[in-house]
Amino acid sequence: MNKLTNAVWNCFGKASIHIAKRDDIAWWKSWIIRVISVVMALIVCGFLTVALTDLNPIDVYVTMIKGAVGTPRLVWNLLQNTAILLCVSLAVTPAFKMRFWNIGAEGQVLIGGLATATCMIFLGEVVPGPVLIPMMFVISVIAGAFWAFIPAFFKARFNSNETLFTLMMNYIAIQIVAYFTLEWSVPKGSGTPRTLEFGQLPMLFGQKYLINIIVVILITVLMYIYLKYTKQGYEISVVGESENTARYIGINVKKVILRTMAISGAVCGIAGFLLVAGTDHSLKSDTAGGRGFTAIMVSWLAKFHPGFMVLTSLLIVFLEKGASKISEVYRLNSSFSDIITGIIIFFIIGSEFFINYKIKSNRKSKEEN
Amino acid sequence: MKSNVALELKNITKTFGSVVANKNVSIQVKKGEILSILGENGSGKTTLMNMVSGIYYPDSGEMFIDGDPVTIASPKDAFNYKIGMIHQHFKLVDVFSAAENIILGLEDKNGFNMTEYVKKIKEITDLYGFDLDPYKKIYEMSVSEKQTVEIIKVLFRGADILILDEPTAVLTPQETVKLFAVLRKMRESGKAIIIITHKLHEVLSLSDSVAVLRKGEYIGTVKTAETNESQLTEMMVGKKISLNIERSEPQNSEDRLVVNKINCINREGVKVLDDVSFTARSGEILGIAGIAGSGQRELLEAIAGLQYLNDGEVLYNNPKTKTTENLRDKTPIQIRQLGVRLAFVPEDRLGMGLVGNMDIVDNMMLRSYKKGKSAFLQRKSPKSLAEEIIDRLEVVTPSTSTPVRRLSGGNVQKILVGREIASSPTVLMAAYPVRGLDINSSYTIYNLLNEQKQKGVAVIFVGEDLDVLLELCDRIMVIGGGRVTGIVDGRTATKEEIGLLMTKTADEQKQDKGGAVENE
Known part of the structure; x- marks a missing residue:
C-alpha cells in the first residue's frame, strides 16, 4: 500500500509535496486531528453563514446547541433519536464487517415496523399488553430478518450483487408500507396515519423514551460481545477479510452470509419495532427517515466498533437537530441546515485521511538533508 | 566530452x-x-x-x-x-x-x-x-x-x-x-x-x-x-553462512497419500489437472517442479479439499487406524473429522493461509477456533501457541497482538508454517514456502521441513528454485500443463533433465505414449 500511494502521488509533478501512508498513529494524536477538523469545520461554516445570511456565526452556533439540547425534552428527544440511529447502525455493522454491502437497512426497518403495526392493529384488542409486546418484538425480528435474508440467499446461491439487491428491496418495502398506511388511515383512504393505541411501549420512571434507550444500550453491548468474543463473530471477520482464507480453514461461507444477514435484518427489525411501538405509535412510509442510509456512515466512521458508534450517532443526530433549529429560528430554508451538516460531516470524514496519511513537502526535506 | x-x-x-x-x-x-x-x-x-x-x-x-x-x-x-x-x-x-x-x-x-x-x-x-x-x-x-x-x-x-x-x-x-x-x-x-x-x-x-x-x-x-x-x-x-541442506535417507517409508488419476476442469473450461497420479510417502520429501501455473496450486488444493475434482481419487492411508479414506469431494472440515492430519502452507500466505489484519493470536486460532462446544472464543491456548512459535522460530514481532501484515515476509511465513506443523500433521504440503524470504529464513524453513520428514511426515514441497529442489527432495515430480511429465530421483537427477521435463508439451507426451504402445 505504502509504495503504491507514493507512486500515485508522485505523479503530481516535480514533487512539491508527497503523501505517504502512516504506519501507525498514537490514539491521542488521531483524536487531536479529529477535534481540529471539527473546529475547522465550524470556522468554515461560520464564514459561510456570514457570507450567505449576514448573521453572527456565534449566535448561530448558540442557537444550534440550544436547538439540540436546550431543554430536558430536547435532550430526551436527542437521546431517543440517537438510540434509533445507533440501533440501525449496529444492525448494518456485522454485514459490513463481512464485506456484504447491506444498504437495505431502510427497508428492513420498515418491514420490522410494519410487522409491529400489524400486530398492534389486529391483535391489540385481543391480546393483553404484557403478551402482546413480546409477540410484537419477536414478529418484527423475524420480519426484518426475512427481508434481509432474501438478498443474502441470492448472494450465496447465485452470487448476485448485494448492493443493488438490498437497495431495490428498500423501494419494495417503502411501497408496501405506503399501501398499508393508506389502507389503515383514519378515515380510510385519507392518508392520515392511524394512531396505534394498543401495544405501545410503557413509560419507565415517567420517561416515554427510556425503554428504547435501554434496549439499544443492551443491543450495543451484545453486539460488541458478539463481534469480538464469539466464534460466529470471528467467522464474520475471517469471511470479510478474505473469503479464500475462510474456504481454506473450512468455514461455510454461504452459511455465514445467510446467518449474518439474518442477524443484521433482525436488529433492523428491532429498530422498526422501537420506532413504531416506542416512539411514533403510527406507521408511515418515511418512518425509517433515511436512517438506513445514515447508519452506513455512522458505522464506517466508527470503524465498525459499537462503542465508537455511540459517539458518531450522537454527533450526527446532534448536528441534524441543531441545524434544523437554525433554519427554523432564522427563517432560512432547510437547505441551509443541510449545508452546515454536510460541511461538518465532510470535515470529519476528511480527518480520516490525515489520520491515515501524512503529507510531506519534498523541498523541505531536501533542505533538511 | x-x-x-x-x-x-x-x-x-x-x-x-x-x-x-x-x-x-x-x-x-x-x-x-x-x-x-x-x-x-x-x-x-x-x-x-x-x-x-x-x-x-x-x-x-x-x-x-x-x-x-x-x-x-x-x-x-x-x-x-x-x-x-x-x-x-x-x-x-x-x-x-x-x-x-x-x-x-x-x-x-x-x-x-x-x-x-x-x-x-x-x-x-x-x-x-x-x-x-x-x-x-x-x-x-x-x-x-x-x-x-x-x-x-x-x-x-x-x-x-x-x-x-x-x-x-x-x-x-x-x-x-x-x-x-x-x-x-x-x-x-x-x-x-x-x-x-x-x-x-x-x-x-x-x-x-x-x-x-x-x-x-x-x-x-x-x-x-x-x-x-x-x-x-x-x-x-553480512556473515558467512553455509549453503548446505542436509538430506537424510527416508526411514520406514510407507505410502501415505495415493493420488490416482485426478482430473480437474476449472471455470473457464481449461483442464488444469490432467490424469495426475502419484504417491507421497511418509518420512520423505516429494518435490514438485514446474513452470508457475502448471497446476501446482490446483493439485494441492484438491488434496486439501478446496478444489472440485471431475475425476479420480485421493486416498489417504491412516497410520493409526490402518484404514484408507478417499478424500475426494470432502470439505476441509470433513477431512479433519476423518482424523486426517493434513497441514497446508498455501502459496498466498496473507490472502489464504493467514488474515493480514488480524493479530498473531487470532491467526493461530484459524485452525482451532471451533474446538469446544462454547459459543465463545477461547484465546488462551492460541496465545500460548503464538508465544511458543515466536520463541522457537525466532519470529521478530513487537507482541502477539501485532497484525500479521505488519511483519516481514520471513516472519509471516514462520507464523504460518509454525501454526501448520503445530497440529502434528501426517501430511505437510507447502507451496513456494521460501518465496520472498531472505536466506536465513529460507534455511529455517528447509530445516523445519526436514525435521517433519524425520518425524515421519509425508512432505510435499512445491518449489521454484531447481537447485534447492535437487538438494532438499528425495523425489521430484515434474508437472507441465496439468500433467505429470516425470518423477525423478532427487539424488541423481540434473537441472537440465528437470528443465526438459518442465517444458515437455502435451504432443510430445502423446508421442511418448504412442511410442510405448507401438513398442508393446
Missing part, C-alpha cells in the same frame, strides 16, 4: 515512513555493460530501480545520465532519458497481439501504420536474436514470450538503459539461457543493462560487475571476474 557512464546514482536515499528502503546508494553502469544488483528480498533493489524509472521519487541524492545531472519525477521523464524497465509482473493487454502491445501508448504524428511498426519490430528481433511472432495474441503466449514482448516494448521506444527486475524468476533453465544470450548481444551493441536478482549463479555467469545491497544499505560494487559465490553471499547476508 561525453562520458562513458550511462547512468550514475549518487547517495540516493528513500524512506517509507520509518522504513529506510535505500540509504546512500551510489552505483554506476557504463555503456555496453551488464550490472547486477544483488540483494536479498527486501534489500531495496526494486525500490532503487523504481526511482530510476520514475515510479518513486528519492528523498535525497543525485542522478546523472551520460554525465549530466537529471531529475526523474515521472515515468515519462524516464522515457525521455531512454530508460526502460521490465517489471517482474508484466503489464500487457491479454487480448492484444504482441505488436499492438508494443506500440500501445505511443503518439505518432505520422499516423498509424501497423505494417511499418511490424517491420521495425522485426528489425529489433533480428538484431538481438529474439524469437517472436508480432501477430500472436498475449493470451496465447508462454511467460517467456510475454517477457520478450516487454523487452521489445522498451527497445522499440529507443531505450538505451534497460532495467530487468528478476527476469529469470519465471523462466525455465533453457529459457534463461536464451534470455542471457539476447542480453549479451544487447551489451555488445552498447546498451547499458541492469538486472535485479538474488540468484548468485546468474550474477556470475552474466554480469560484468555486481552492486550489492543489504537491508537498504549499499555494501559495495565488485567486478564479477574478481569475485566468487561465497564472497557475494557474505556481502549479501
